[in-house]
Amino acid sequence: xxxDTWSPTPVLLTVDLVILTLREGRLCVLLVERGEDPFRGMPxxxxxxxxxxxxxxxxxxxxxxxxxxxxxxxxxxLEQLGTYGDSGRDPRGRVVSVAHLAIAPELPDPVAGTDxxxxxxxxxxxxxxxxxxxAFDHRRIATDGIERARxxxxxxxxxxxxxxxxxxxxxxxxxxxxxxxxxxxxxxxYRKVQAAKGFIVPAGSGPRTTGGRPARLxxxxxxxxxxPPLTRPAPSTAEETTGEEEE
Numbered sequence: 151x152x153x154d155t156w157s158p159t160p161v162l163l164t165v166d167l168v169i170l171t172l173r174e175g176r177l178c179v180l181l182v183e184r185g186e187d188p189f190r191g192m193p194x195x196x197x198x199x200x201x202x203x204x205x206x207x208x209x210x211x212x213x214x215x216x217x218x219x220x221x222x223x224x225x226x227x228l229e230q231l232g233t234y235g236d237s238g239r240d241p242r243g244r245v246v247s248v249a250h251l252a253i254a255p256e257l258p259d260p261v262a263g264t265d266x267x268x269x270x271x272x273x274x275x276x277x278x279x280x281x282x283x284x285a286f287d288h289r290r291i292a293t294d295g296i297e298r299a300r301x302x303x304x305x306x307x308x309x310x311x312x313x314x315x316x317x318x319x320x321x322x323x324x325x326x327x328x329x330x331x332x333x334x335x336x337x338x339x340y341r342k343v344q345a346a347k348g349f350i351v352p353a354g355s356g357p358r359t360t361g362g363r364p365a366r367l368x369x370x371x372x373x374x375x376x377x378p379p380l381t382r383p384a385p386s387t388a389e390e391t392t393g394e395e396e397e
Contacts, residue, residue: 166197168295348373
């Protein structure tokens with residue numbers, strides 16, 4: 151093909167956000183109701199097109215986080231998840247999405263904005279099981295985001311992104327149980343967390359518990375990589391796991 155006859159294929163670029171938080175002890179994902187075609191009225195991940203050719207992708211992700219949900223950046227953990235560019239993923243044409251994973255503690259009820267008519271937190275299991283149908287290829291993106299979080303909880307300090315600035319080990323355990331979807335042995339979990347040096351550091355004491363003793367509080371430590379890691383229980387035996395089996 152001659153150079154003077156070649157023209158690039160038109161490609162549009164979007165960002166999509168897998169936003170995770172814990173609500174009443176359950177891992178939840180933020181979905182918005184689309185107010186425009188295609189898939190008008192269907193739930194979807196928050197996201198949208200880049201504003202102009204000079205907008206950086208990370209800036210677009212932060213902008214969409216605010217515009218679509220009215221959530222500020224705050225203590226939100228934001229990282230690039232992956233690129234999704236299957237030719238048939240969007241009926242409007244060739245649209246490539248750079249998806250991001252966002253995590254923050256105790257996020258408020260969302261307020262939809264721009265092209266979304268509603269926004270709500272939905273349990274992650276509803277998306278993973280397919281019980282909740284969502285637009286485009288967003289179930290695949292959301293599933294990848296949830297699995298990224300599950301894996302990183304084993305080897306990194308990502309779990310603290312789900313917690314308030316000061317938290318108890320019991321609250322940290324709730325994060326692992328909600329994200330992994332399985333109960334953990336309390337004594338074994340405590341021992342493993344303490345063995346991961348630099349994962350968490352003391353932050354004083356909180357209000358007294360029902361037993362009369364103040365809860366010992368911690369905050370995120372200096373280490374971002376856990377050594378040794380906190381290994382996720384095997385799915386086939388998760389419900390029957392005991393302290394000995396988690397070794």
